[in-house]
Amino acid sequence: MMDGRRHSVDIPISKTLVALRRVRSLRDPSTNSMSKFSALVDSLNWETNSSNGISLRFVNGFQEGGPDNNGLLGLENFPGQREELYGGLRKPDPNTSLLANEESNAIDHNDRGCGIRCCWSRTPRFRESNLLSDVEDNPLLLGEVGETILSGQKWSWKCFNNEITPYSESPRSLSQKFRPKAFNELVGQNVVARSLLGAISRGRITSFYLFHGPRGTGKTSASRIFAAALNCLSLEEHRPCGLCRECVLFFSGRSRDSKEIDTVRINQTGRMRSLIKHAIGRPVSSRFKVFIIDECHLLRGETWATVLNSLDDLPQHVVFIMITPSLDKLPRSAVSRSQRYHFPKIKDADIASKLGRICVEECLEFDQVALDFIAAKSNGSLRDAEMMLDQLSLLGKRITMSMTYELIGIVSDDELLDLLDLALSSDTSNTVRRARELMRSRIDPMQLISQLANLIMDILAGKCQEGTSEVRRNFFEGHTSEVDLQKLSHALKILSETEKQLRASKNQTTWLTVALLQLSSVESSFLDANDSRAFLRTEHPRGENVKRLVTCACDNNKPHICEVQEDCKGQLEFLWKQATEICQSSSLKNFLRKQGKLSSVIVSQGMAVAELEFQHPDYVSKAEKSWKLIASSLQSILGCNVEIRINLAPCTSVKGYAKVKKPSFSFFSCSRRMRLKSHSTSEHGSDQSDCSDFTSEKAMIRDKTIGTCSSDCGSQVSHVCYLRTEAARTLRNREGNVLGIGTITPHRPFQDEIPKGTGFEVGSSKEEQSSCGCQEPENQPNCLFNTFGLHKKLRSSEASQMTCLRYQAQNKLALSVPKNTSFEPYFWANDRYAFSSSSNNFNSCPRDEDGLREDSKVHCWGAPTFPLKKAWQSRHRREGSNLVGWVLPCGATK
Numbered sequence: 001m002m003d004g005r006r007h008s009v010d011i012p013i014s015k016t017l018v019a020l021r022r023v024r025s026l027r028d029p030s031t032n033s034m035s036k037f038s039a040l041v042d043s044l045n046w047e048t049n050s051s052n053g054i055s056l057r058f059v060n061g062f063q064e065g066g067p068d069n070n071g072l073l074g075l076e077n078f079p080g081q082r083e084e085l086y087g088g089l090r091k092p093d094p095n096t097s098l099l100a101n102e103e104s105n106a107i108d109h110n111d112r113g114c115g116i117r118c119c120w121s122r123t124p125r126f127r128e129s130n131l132l133s134d135v136e137d138n139p140l141l142l143g144e145v146g147e148t149i150l151s152g153q154k155w156s157w158k159c160f161n162n163e164i165t166p167y168s169e170s171p172r173s174l175s176q177k178f179r180p181k182a183f184n185e186l187v188g189q190n191v192v193a194r195s196l197l198g199a200i201s202r203g204r205i206t207s208f209y210l211f212h213g214p215r216g217t218g219k220t221s222a223s224r225i226f227a228a229a230l231n232c233l234s235l236e237e238h239r240p241c242g243l244c245r246e247c248v249l250f251f252s253g254r255s256r257d258s259k260e261i262d263t264v265r266i267n268q269t270g271r272m273r274s275l276i277k278h279a280i281g282r283p284v285s286s287r288f289k290v291f292i293i294d295e296c297h298l299l300r301g302e303t304w305a306t307v308l309n310s311l312d313d314l315p316q317h318v319v320f321i322m323i324t325p326s327l328d329k330l331p332r333s334a335v336s337r338s339q340r341y342h343f344p345k346i347k348d349a350d351i352a353s354k355l356g357r358i359c360v361e362e363c364l365e366f367d368q369v370a371l372d373f374i375a376a377k378s379n380g381s382l383r384d385a386e387m388m389l390d391q392l393s394l395l396g397k398r399i400t401m402s403m404t405y406e407l408i409g410i411v412s413d414d415e416l417l418d419l420l421d422l423a424l425s426s427d428t429s430n431t432v433r434r435a436r437e438l439m440r441s442r443i444d445p446m447q448l449i450s451q452l453a454n455l456i457m458d459i460l461a462g463k464c465q466e467g468t469s470e471v472r473r474n475f476f477e478g479h480t481s482e483v484d485l486q487k488l489s490h491a492l493k494i495l496s497e498t499e500k501q502l503r504a505s506k507n508q509t510t511w512l513t514v515a516l517l518q519l520s521s522v523e524s525s526f527l528d529a530n531d532s533r534a535f536l537r538t539e540h541p542r543g544e545n546v547k548r549l550v551t552c553a554c555d556n557n558k559p560h561i562c563e564v565q566e567d568c569k570g571q572l573e574f575l576w577k578q579a580t581e582i583c584q585s586s587s588l589k590n591f592l593r594k595q596g597k598l599s600s601v602i603v604s605q606g607m608a609v610a611e612l613e614f615q616h617p618d619y620v621s622k623a624e625k626s627w628k629l630i631a632s633s634l635q636s637i638l639g640c641n642v643e644i645r646i647n648l649a650p651c652t653s654v655k656g657y658a659k660v661k662k663p664s665f666s667f668f669s670c671s672r673r674m675r676l677k678s679h680s681t682s683e684h685g686s687d688q689s690d691c692s693d694f695t696s697e698k699a700m701i702r703d704k705t706i707g708t709c710s711s712d713c714g715s716q717v718s719h720v721c722y723l724r725t726e727a728a729r730t731l732r733n734r735e736g737n738v739l740g741i742g743t744i745t746p747h748r749p750f751q752d753e754i755p756k757g758t759g760f761e762v763g764s765s766k767e768e769q770s771s772c773g774c775q776e777p778e779n780q781p782n783c784l785f786n787t788f789g790l791h792k793k794l795r796s797s798e799a800s801q802m803t804c805l806r807y808q809a810q811n812k813l814a815l816s817v818p819k820n821t822s823f824e825p826y827f828w829a830n831d832r833y834a835f836s837s838s839s840n841n842f843n844s845c846p847r848d849e850d851g852l853r854e855d856s857k858v859h860c861w862g863a864p865t866f867p868l869k870k871a872w873q874s875r876h877r878r879e880g881s882n883l884v885g886w887v888l889p890c891g892a893t894k
């Protein structure tokens with residue numbers, strides 16, 4: 001038996017190191033700090049001798065033989081340690097009075113931590129898992145094993161000869177457990193590590209360091225490593241050694257010279273001044289006094305001022321390390337007077353490989369793809385990645401992809417691709433269903449939108465093509481053209497706008513769903529505005545089938561209108577049945593089936609105008625209320641943009657409702673990609689393709705039979721004037737019937753003349769006008785403008801000079817003719833706006849007027865030169881004006 005007061009354990013250095021590791025593992029389970037067991041460290045006597053460098057001694061009569069009877073782990077001879085082990089608090093050390101003052105404030109009798117706020121309580125040294133292996137490696141050290149309760153927590157202990165090594169049964173987190181303790185353990189921060197090591201080895205230490213960079217990239221860890229390295233006693237290059245007295249004190253949170261400062265406390269008036277006063281005093285045992293201030297952007301101006309004012313006067317041994325995620329919030333003077341170290345985001349590959357090492361060490365099985373995925377989702381933050389892994393490790397022995405998706409609350413790329421495919425394909429009901437499904441249980445709308453945006457970016461960057469899943473293959477088979485890529489990039493724009501809206505919205509799920517439905521309209525609006533040819537190319541097979549269903553026998557490729565043939569009626573009924581079938585509301589479905597009917601469908605350049613008829617005005621208004629649902633169903637069936645018009649059946653004569661005063665309409669966009677619904681319509685349709693593609697507007701044709709279709713269908717037709725497409729418009733007569741579908745192209749030369757802010761732009765120019773879709777010059781009267789009745793008044797040469805004006809904001813159209821025409825009509829829209837191209841100054845009404853309404857009327861009246869102002873003043877003067885119809889959009893939204 002050795003002298004109880006002085007045990008000198010002369011053991012080889014390797015064993016000393018093992019012993020030290022155990023000493024370092026004595027930690028408070030609640031704080032991971034060594035403080036409660038610091039007595040052991042204090043009791044160590046460090047001696048250097050020539051043979052093995054270091055010998056370790058216990059002083060103060062450490063009792064041999066393991067825990068004493070009352071379970072105090074043999075610490076009875078350590079005055080004061082009993083209280084510490086039982087959760088008592090250390091008295092402030094007079095040598096560190098300044099900090100002790102602060103510390104005394106931190107005393108919390110319920111605190112199961114070390115009781116010292118400024119200790120390295122955040123410095124975990126979980127090496128406990130190695131204890132057993134240590135024991136195996138060093139059987140001589142094997143001792144008793146037992147359990148005791150400290151601070152209300154059950155601890156296991158092992159007694160290795162003279163050492164008592166309590167260890168917590170479960171580490172707190174992988175992130176803490178694997179916090180780097182040496183520069184070479186820092187992942188992905190080689191430049192910083194090399195630079196800091198270089199500073200130490202060359203002895204060029206300044207007083208103020210600023211570590212900045214994204215969260216979880218190792219700033220705090222590096223600051224601690226640097227602080228320890230500054231005082232490490234090792235002569236080796238590898239510093240901090242983690243083994244010398246300074247390192248042990250430091251990492252155990254017992255260093256009197258190096259502290260981590262609580263930002264909130266130091267902000268209190270006078271605290272920083274006291275700290276600096278204290279700092280100026282000589283270090284207790286170390287070379288440097290190091291003060292680490294995390295989240296330094298929270299320091300107040302006054303606190304900063306104190307630091308900055310004293311920087312120049314600080315003695316050589318004082319080092320401040322400030323940490324912040326961003327330099328932006330710091331005073332500029334602070335930034336410029338510091339040595340700045342930027343901690344960049346850690347590369348995904350580095351993160352994944354670190355996760356792999358952790359898994360191996362933790363005996364976790366893993367799928368490499370899952371680790372890669374975690375790395376990719378952690379946005380360069382190793383801590384985030386470790387936290388995810390930590391949580392996943394609780395779910396099972398193996399880290400898998402599906403587990404990861406579920407835990408993180410994200411959906412797999414395949415699921416996203418599927419959703420995107422549905423959305424781009426205008427599969428309204430399935431898009432809504434799938435999006436709701438995902439957002440209901442799996443993913444937050446904000447997360448979904450960001451994932452979708454990322455995925456689209458990956459697709460655009462060509463990063464997403466690999467992978468063998470069926471969904472992936474299908475998606476990339478169906479969306480490979482240039483046009484598809486354009487659609488995707490426009491979809492990105494919609495998503496980014498939606499994301500902004502979502503931030504302020506309480507109903508995120510709905511708005512995101514709405515945005516998804518808009519993705520399919522990207523095609524028409526975007527391509528209309530950019531490349532009409534591309535627009536034409538993107539006909540979806542389903543769209544074509546449907547088109548054939550109503551294809552005119554005349555086989556005229558140009559858009560035109562044909563009268564509904566008797567044998568088309570069956571197909572219209574069939575279409576209507578299909579459309580109502582997919583109406584989500586069953587009451588609406590019944591109502592539409594019973595009371596409504598599809599009287600005509602006009603398909604033109606991927607756009608359809610569907611006319612509905614109801615027998616009673618009440619039904620009309622009821623249907624009007626549900627126009628969106630109706631349009632949605634029709635667009636699903638027709639596979640293209642649909643504008644619906646809801647009319648009272650012509651034969652109806654209900655008093656006071658002879659006509660539906662204001663035709664209701666909507667244009668509902670969709671792409672031509674269709675995926676759901678049976679294709680029976682198309683098959684059926686193809687058999688009967690002798691019917692009209694562009695079934696007629698009966699009322700219009702009756703009133704305004706303009707000519708005969710130039711091809712052989714024999715139908716009476718009114719050709720739709722088809723200018724080079726940029727946006728299509730429907731013109732309606734005063735009864736609200738469609739007069740024609742027209743398209744206009746901006747007329748660039750005029751554009752500069754339009755006063756800013758008026759919202760108008762000039763439409764087709766003379767040359768463009770001449771590219772009217774009418775096939776033959778003699779058909780000119782059949783063109784769009786004729787439907788206004790203008791040709792009756794205009795010579796054809798004048799007609800060809802007509803100019804279209806487009807109201808940008810709401811897609812309104814007004815028409816005018818150039819100045820030099822003999823007849824110069826003004827088009828009067830909304831009773832508020834008048835336009836004329838007659839003067840060089842392109843005038844419009846005052847800017848503060850209301851915008852055009854959807855049912856804006858288009859008037860024209862003749863007056864050789866009619867100054868706009870006069871037109872404005874006489875806007876209520878109807879004489880001479882001629883209401884030709886309403887201008888309604890039926891195509892692009894832009």
Ligand SMILES: Nc1ncnc2c1ncn2[C@@H]1O[C@H](COP(=O)(O)OP(=O)(O)OP(=O)(O)O)[C@@H](O)[C@H]1O
Pocket residue numbers: 174175176177178179180185186187188189214215216217218219220221222294324325343346381382383384386
């Ligand atoms: N570069 C790194 N190398 C190794 N581990 C790291 C690194 N960065 C972060 N970690 C892991 O993340 C945990 C947190 O790291 P640390 O506190 O140093 O990050 P930080 O940049 O200071 O974050 P914050 O700005 O949020 O305080 C560490 O315990 C460690 O497990």
Ligand SMILES: [Zn+2]
Pocket residue numbers: 231232233234240241242243244245246247248
């Ligand atoms: Zn050291």
